[in-house]
Every structure is written in C-alpha cells, then in structure tokens.
Amino acid sequence: MKRILLAALLICSIAQCPTMAQSTATDIISQMAPGWNLGNTLEAKHWNGADLFNNNAGLDAEISWQDTRTTQKIIDFVKAQGFRSVRIPAAWVCGHITNASTYTIDKSWLHRVKQVVDYCIADSLYVLLNDHWDGGWLENHITDTDTATVEKNKAILTAIWTQIAEAFRDYDDHLLFAGLNEPNTEDTPKASTISNLLMYCQTFINAVRATGGNNATRVLVVQGPSTDINKTVKYASQYLKLNDPADRRLAIEVHYYLPWQFWGMENDESWGKVFYYWGKGNHLSGSQHNANHSEEDFMKQLLEKMKKNFVNKGMPVVIGEFGAKWRNLSGLKGESQEKHNASIRAHYREMHRLCKEMGGMVPMVWDNNERSPWDAKGTFTIIDRRNMTVFGLPALTGIQEVWPAPTDDSTRQPQAAVDCAPLYNLQGQRMTRNADDGVLPKGIYISCGRKFLSINK
Numbered sequence: 114m115k116r117i118l119l120a121a122l123l124i125c126s127i128a129q130c131p132t133m134a135q136s137t138a139t140d141i142i143s144q145m146a147p148g149w150n151l152g153n154t155l156e157a158k159h160w161n162g163a164d165l166f167n168n169n170a171g172l173d174a175e176i177s178w179q180d181t182r183t184t185q186k187i188i189d190f191v192k193a194q195g196f197r198s199v200r201i202p203a204a205w206v207c208g209h210i211t212n213a214s215t216y217t218i219d220k221s222w223l224h225r226v227k228q229v230v231d232y233c234i235a236d237s238l239y240v241l242l243n244d245h246w247d248g249g250w251l252e253n254h255i256t257d258t259d260t261a262t263v264e265k266n267k268a269i270l271t272a273i274w275t276q277i278a279e280a281f282r283d284y285d286d287h288l289l290f291a292g293l294n295e296p297n298t299e300d301t302p303k304a305s306t307i308s309n310l311l312m313y314c315q316t317f318i319n320a321v322r323a324t325g326g327n328n329a330t331r332v333l334v335v336q337g338p339s340t341d342i343n344k345t346v347k348y349a350s351q352y353l354k355l356n357d358p359a360d361r362r363l364a365i366e367v368h369y370y371l372p373w374q375f376w377g378m379e380n381d382e383s384w385g386k387v388f389y390y391w392g393k394g395n396h397l398s399g400s401q402h403n404a405n406h407s408e409e410d411f412m413k414q415l416l417e418k419m420k421k422n423f424v425n426k427g428m429p430v431v432i433g434e435f436g437a438k439w440r441n442l443s444g445l446k447g448e449s450q451e452k453h454n455a456s457i458r459a460h461y462r463e464m465h466r467l468c469k470e471m472g473g474m475v476p477m478v479w480d481n482n483e484r485s486p487w488d489a490k491g492t493f494t495i496i497d498r499r500n501m502t503v504f505g506l507p508a509l510t511g512i513q514e515v516w517p518a519p520t521d522d523s524t525r526q527p528q529a530a531v532d533c534a535p536l537y538n539l540q541g542q543r544m545t546r547n548a549d550d551g552v553l554p555k556g557i558y559i560s561c562g563r564k565f566l567s568i569n570k
Contacts, residue, residue, distance in 0.1 A: 142429035148477030170208025195518030198239035207248030243291035282326035292317030372407035392459035424473035438491025461511030
C-alpha cells in the first residue's frame with residue numbers, strides 16, 4: 114500500500130495533479146507583507162532628452178538617480194529588517210531598446226534585471242517586477258483614443274511583456290508581474306479612458322499567459338486608474354470581469370500617498386501648511402503644522418473600501434507604493450523632532466496594522482536611497498544601501514511593531530540610524546562627534562526620538 118501511495122504522489126507531482134489545490138493570488142499576497150521598493154534604481158536613467166525606443170541609458174542607468182548598485186548583500190540586509198517582498202520598478206522602453214521597429218529589449222539590461230531578481234529569490238523573498246513609468250510611453254497616453262495610437266500601444270505592450278515573460282518563464286510563484294505603474298487618467302476619468310485602461314490590462318494578461326510555462330498561472334497585478342483608491346473602487350466591477358484563463362491569480366494595485374501636506378509637500382503655501390505631525394497623540398500644541406485631515410480614520414476608510422470591493426471578492430490588493438517623508442526639523446524654531454518622528458512611526462505602523470488586520474493586502478514602502486540632503490523637505494529613505502545601515506528609523510520602527518524583524522540576524526542594525534541623524538543631549542543642545550575619531554563623549558543622547566548611551570571615554 115505504501116508503494117502505491119508513493120507512486121500516486123510521484124505521478125501527481127510530475128503531472129501537476131489537478132486535484133491538488135493551487136495557491137490563489139490572495140494566498141500569495143498574504144505572504145508578502147511587509148514589502149519594500151528598490152526605488153530610483155532599475156527604472157532610472159540618465160536624462161538625455163528623447164530617450165524612448167533607443168538604447169541610450171545603458172547599465173549605468175541603475176546609478177543615475179542614486180549612487181549604489183544593487184548587490185546580494187544589500188538584499189540580504191533588506192531581508193534582515195523583516196521585509197518579505199521587494200517591488201522592482203523597471204524601465205524597458207526608455208533607454209533599453211536595441212531595435213525600435215521590433216521593440217527589442219537590450220539583452221544586457223534584461224540580464225541585469227534578472228540578476229537583481231535572483232538576489233531576492235535567493236533570499237526567498239517575493240518579487241513584484243513591473244513596467245514602471247518608462248518615459249511615459251503608455252502611462253501618459255491612456256487617454257488617447259486615436260485607433261492607430263491605441264493599436265500601436267497594444268503592440269508595444271505585447272512585445273515588451275512577451276520578452277519579459279519569456280525570460281522569467283521558469284520562475285515560481287515568488288515572482289509576480291505588474292503590467293504598469295501609475296496609468297494617468299483625468300481627475301474624473303472618461304468612459305473612453307477606463308475602456309482603454311482595461312484593454313491595456315487585458316493586453317498585458319494575454320501577453321504573459323501566451324508564453325506558457327509557469328506564466329500560465331503566475332500572479333499578475335493590474336493597476337487602477339492613477340492607482341487612486343477612490344477611482345479604482347468606482348470601477349471595481351469592471352476589473353473583476355477581466356478575462357484570465359488562470360483561476361484567481363489576479364491582483365489589483367493602488368498607491369497610498371496621503372495626505373499630500375504630510376508625505377510630500379516641501380514648503381508652506383497660501384492655501385495651506387506642510388504637515389509635520391500626524392496621528393492621535395502626535396500633534397504639537399501651538400504648531401501650525403498639525404494635520405487637520407486624512408489621519409487614521411481616513412486611512413481605515415479607504416482600505417476598507419479596497420477590502421470590500423476587491424479582497425472580499427477574490428482579488429487581493431497590492432499597495433505598490435506607500436510612504437511619507439522623514440524630515441529634519443532641528444533648524445525650525447518651536448517645532449518638535451520627537452513629535453515628528455512619532456508621527457512617521459505612527460503613519461507606517463497604522464498602514465501595516467490595518468493591512469494585516471484586514472488581510473489580503475500588502476503595503477510596499479517607497480525607498481529611493483536619497484540620504485542627502487536630509488532637511489525639512491525630507492526623504493523617503495529607510496535603507497542606506499551604500500553603508501547597509503538603517504537611515505529611516507522611525508518608519509522602520511513603525512513597520513517592525515507590526516511585522517517584527519528576525520531577532521537572530523546579526524546583520525540587522527536599526528540603531529545605526531544615529532550615525533546620520535541629528536544628535537542632541539538631554540538639554541536639547543545639538544551635538545557633534547569628535548572630528549578626530551568621529552565618536553561622542555560618554556553620556557546619554559537623543560536621536561530619532563530615542564535615547565541611547567554612548568560608552569566612549
């Protein structure tokens with residue numbers, strides 16, 4: 114009897130026995146939190162004007178917007194912080210095409226992208242690979258209705274995704290594809306715009322599925338209008354009707370950058386102030402920079418819409434980009450660095466807490482490796498890739514309060530953030546390290562809203 118059972122299991126395994134339950138997109142997305150973006154890297158390029166449909170960018174495009182080439186050690190360090198997935202924004206048409214008539218992707222560029230994907234796969238991380246803004250060849254032309262233009266766009270999208278899918282055909286469920294990034298639509302999308310966007314989503318699905326192999330069932334991610342939650346929810350029923358021969362292997366992508374005054378606004382305007390403080394208990398009395406809208410309840414309401422309209426109906430949610438700028442307020446009289454740090458921490462914690470609680474959603478934090486200048490205009494950087502240390506400690510702390518990092522990994526160094534953040538003594542005075550040896554005198558100091566002890570003599 115044992116021999117018969119073993120033989121049956123072997124045959125079933127070889128033939129991918131249809132009686133064995135296949136993981137759904139929801140199953141896989143639920144394993145991906147928390148997620149991290151390798152931003153400003155493989156989607157970047159040297160800006161030389163009209164760089165569409167040529168091979169002008171080259172391999173150095175990887176370091177044109179930030180200074181560090183991706184290595185296995187960097188990805189190891191990312192994993193050590195507790196991240197379970199990596200989103201890899203990638204350019205293809207913009208500066209990496211060797212034949213404009215056939216839309217042929219440069220082989221050396223495709224090889225480099227595969228190397229970076231393999232770094233992540235080697236660490237058992239999930240990977241979301243997309244066609245990012247890519248010079249706007251399609252994302253800026255979703256609203257175009259001219260028949261010839263639409264047909265050409267479909268042909269390009271098919272050619273690009275056919276090549277990508279063929280290159281990764283044998284990769285398992287740890288690799289997911291996302292057709293676009295942020296397909297631009299009108300503030301109130303026209304019916305023709307939504308029709309076009311859904312058609313391009315279908316074109317992407319068809320192109321990948323046609324390559325066969327593991328691509329026949331690979332989880333594919335389609336994008337809502339402008340990846341805006343309210344716009345996406347409005348057209349949920351149409352997204353749920355996309356035709357996919359694979360059963361329950363589609364996910365929907367939105368982004369979350371709200372409110373603007375907190376996550377990205379750099380200077381006060383006549384119509385409103387920058388928000389330095391966000392969340393319950395984090396407002397600063399007397400400050401003009403407290404958030405007055407779009408805090409915890411607002412975040413919860415938007416995510417509940419995605420759960421109700423997508424997750425509960427079998428289409429999980431990828432929040433492909435999320436974040437808020439961490440700012441240095443030391444030069445601003447009357448403001449509180451500690452309160453701001455607590456605000457950033459709360460913002461990241463609340464997003465991850467809600468997604469974990471609701472299920473079927475993975476937030477992927479934006480990280481562009483910009484370490485300088487770090488001032489009141491802020492930075493999204495969490496991981497300092499050059500030094501393999503944590504730069505954005507408040508953000509990472511908020512994430513780890515929901516998704517703790519491994520405790521047995523000696524490479525995890527969140528406290529290293531103090532090396533590049535302002536330091537204060539207990540009297541609130543700004544401190545500097547010794548110019549000769551770069552260390553601090555013995556004592557208690559405050560950095561990133563936390564106290565720490567220097568034991569140097």
